[in-house]
Amino acid sequence: MDISHPGSLSQTDALALRYGPDAIPDAGPWNDHIALLLSHRSIRGYRTDPLPPGTLETLIAAAQSAATSSNLQTWSVVAVTDPAKKAAIAKLANNQKHIEQCPLFLAWLADISRNQRLGAEEGVTLEVMPYLETFLVAAIDAALAAQNAVTAAESLGLSTVYIGAMRNNPVQVAEVLGLPAGTMGVFGLCIGYALPGVANEVKPRLPQSVVLHREHYGAADERSARAAYDAQMAAFSQRNELTQDTWTRRVLGRMGKVAALSGRDRLAAALHALGFELK
């Protein structure tokens, strides 16, 4: 199986890479679009080559084609190509080198400010603005839009990696990007051409049996499925020269201590400062 071009794999090979050979689900219908989705990999090393003219606009058209709650369109995106600005964001986001390397960095915003301005211009108080629901809708909208952009980018042979670390210092990120009140950078996205040799294999996921529940939630075979997935992730890490680890240790390390949140434990306060009341 040629894992360097996962988009060209057969259905069985693509599913085997995503789940491991022992957990291939009985998937039915299949096409090239689904093959592309299954071939996704985050890439953490970029050539500096610029993107072809109009790429940004194409990606944003894909992003804006995502569903958006009640067509409220409560998201925006800031495209960053200025090296100094990318460096400033990288510094606020755990010094991740790919933020500086990539030719295009997109900061995805939950944005209720535009509709707030609309209300002010129309002389109407928008009573729902201070509610947690409104922030959640904006964050969901931003995520759906961004994922459309990711899929579009990958279909063009580009690579991406999301940057959740942009939430480590949201108030400072807002200053760097000149964000108005009522906007928050919910995550970033590096886009560009992968450096040779940086692409890992497709990262296996949990077996469908633990994430797909039929008619009611059930966690009966979770323990044995986790053990099997741990073995698979350990082998994946070794093959890809990553710090060898199981999924269990990954979850415990990432969710066991507040320190692992890298400042995001203060997110509620940051959101208040950025104009989200979260009632």
Ligand SMILES: Cc1cc2nc3c(=O)[nH]c(=O)nc-3n(C[C@H](O)[C@H](O)[C@H](O)COP(=O)(O)O)c2cc1C
């Ligand atoms: C919202 C979000 C934030 C993420 N933040 C980061 C990040 O800050 N740095 C990073 O290297 N990867 C980040 N990732 C990438 C994940 O680590 C990656 O998707 C996961 O390990 C699965 O690997 P894959 O995307 O190659 O399948 C993020 C992913 C998501 C969805």
